[in-house]
Amino acid sequence: MINLTSQLISFLVVFPIFTLFIVFVISKLITKKHRLSIHLALDISTIFFIVSVHFLIQSIWHTSLLLYIVIFILLIGMLFVIIHWKFKEEIQYKKVFKGIWRVTFLLFFLLYIVLLVYGLILSIWRTLGMI
Numbered sequence: 839m840i841n842l843t844s845q846l847i848s849f850l851v852v853f854p855i856f857t858l859f860i861v862f863v864i865s866k867l868i869t870k871k872h873r874l875s876i877h878l879a880l881d882i883s884t885i886f887f888i889v890s891v892h893f894l895i896q897s898i899w900h901t902s903l904l905l906y907i908v909i910f911i912l913l914i915g916m917l918f919v920i921i922h923w924k925f926k927e928e929i930q931y932k933k934v935f936k937g938i939w940r941v942t943f944l945l946f947f948l949l950y951i952v953l954l955v956y957g958l959i960l961s962i963w964r965t966l967g968m969i
Contacts, residue, residue: 851893852884854950880943887946894953898960911942 841918850857862879963969
């Protein structure tokens with residue numbers, strides 16, 4: 839049972855788009871609310887996209903940039919807090935955190951797609967002996 843669980847988690851980390859889809863479908867079946875299901879799926883799958891980007895970087899360049907990823911997310915957070923403070927003059931932590939998390943999802947989703955395509959092309963070139 840533990841082996842099956844670890845394999846499922848590994849699959850969801852390697853293919854976070856499936857995590858997004860699975861969470862959306864389950865949430866939609868339970869809540870019957872489309873918008874809430876989308877938000878829940880985005881919020882939950884964000885961590886899977888972050889971890890997946892880390893492993894893609896590690897696989898492509900054989901180095902861990904996890905510390906830089908964490909620093910990048912913290913910088914996004916600081917930027918959001920400053921912008922929110924400039925416009926609202928009072929920080930509403932729930933709104934700021936949601937904004938940080940959604941922007942993080944968007945950035946890491948795009949990074950995942952770019953790194954996946956880059957890794958596939960690089961792997962094909964290495965297989966064909968072009969590199």
